[in-house]
Amino acid sequence: MNNKEFIENYIKTKVPESARPGWEWMLDSDLAREDEQGLTYAPGTIQEAMLRAGKGTARNRTMNSIVKRYKQLVDLYTYANECNYIKYNPFKSDKFIDLQIVVDIYFSNQVNVNYVSKEQLNELLIALALRKKPLDKKTRLQIVLYLVSLYNGIDADALKDLKFSEIDEEKQTISGKPIGKNFLDMIAYYKNAMGENIYEDHIIIPSYKCDDLQEYKKAQDRIGYNIRFLFNTLGKSLNYYKMSKNDVINSGFVQYLKSRMSIESISELYYVKPKDGVARSLNAKMFNDIAIDFYYKYYKTYRLDDVPYNFSRRQTVIGKTISYLYQDEDYKNYRVHQIMTE
Incomplete structure (x- = not known):
């Protein structure tokens, strides 16, 4: 059984039918090579499969889509290891395919946004x-x-x-x-x-x-x-390509966020696997207030129109600004230092 056949069989037998379309990207990747047996351990190939745009998808991936693919690959490799199709599971030991590292690499180097300092x-x-x-x-x-x-x-x-x-x-x-x-x-x-x-x-x-x-x-x-x-x-x-109003407004938010929170607190909120606890809850509440105060459409709703305070857009704001945050020099330097000391 080659790799493509193995993945096809896994999707057919282990994935609910309704969820199978969300796995088809894997069959278009280099993981599903017909001339190989035994899934690759190479971090670069695994990262590329996780991050490449699928057919008909947006040019840039979101954090949620990366997390979804990561979990799918963990499930696939765990199964492959359990049935001895591979000798070991690289997701348990290789830090270069750690989810946070993959997110860092993607948003630092592969996403093209026009960040305006x-x-x-x-x-x-x-x-x-x-x-x-x-x-x-x-x-x-x-x-x-x-x-x-x-x-x-x-x-x-x-x-x-x-x-x-x-x-x-x-x-x-x-x-x-x-x-x-x-x-x-x-x-x-x-x-x-x-x-x-x-x-x-x-x-x-x-x-x-x-x-x-x-x-x-x-x-x-x-x-x-x-x-x-x-x-x-x-x-x-400034060598920007198709700069838009979203580039300006989201860049402005990053600057405003930096003026109101420490880089460490910001990093924790944008971290793909955040820590639980009172400190994070307080940071999350602070972030909500900052987002409401910056984006006028939220400010009008929650401050001027007296809508009951139940701000549920934190992940939306994080999702649309994370690419800009990773282009900020202060944040990039902090994450590099953080990675080196982890």
Whole structure:
């Protein structure tokens, strides 16, 4: 029996029929070679099988999908060892296929996201000012404001609802939501530069308040086009590929998270096999509060709309930001040190 036949037989006899489609990736991997007998012990081959994208799947894998494949491989190799198809189970002894190591390798080296540090955000703003084809002053100001607001967890839709009178400079908040000094300074500069172009007290003129709705929509379409175009062209100035608003907002969250929690506490929450205990529970509660305070859509729901506090999106936030966290130099250095001392 070759490896492909062994895996096919395992799936057919040991995996419930309804779950079998979730195992087909294994048959497309190098683990299922027809010219070999005895599953490989090579960490690189096992890692590659675990991390490669399957047919019709997203380019990047999630932590949950990696964990699922890892558990499937543990089950397969355990069975293969028990029935003497292999001499030993590498998942019990080889640290290079430890789940956390695999996650570290993947998110450090194989996931391509556009992480924007504070310094790189400033570079983007400078690149905007130095464009060969300059924008009109109003459009440029709105785009700069939009970039900085994203970095503070506020997207364009939310920005339309906010007013200058809701800013508390002393507490560094807007409508009660914490914001960075860079955003406060940008709003002040924007208000002064826009002068009479400000409609009543609104930071961005909302369509339902505008006297000339048709002209407003044209202006918003123009700004939207410019933003999409500039994300791409500005990103190229930092060797980014298809930079998106999610890149900016999730990078901003990593920076905000670092300002509120220690790297050690952050690492524990993003650790694939977290430790139990009171300390982790407290860190988890702190993380929830940080996520709510940063992402305006959560802040509006749980702080402004008085929805009963039952924040269940921690894993969602971790899942969508883990790739950016692993591109942060402080976090990468911490994980390298942690791995070396484990």
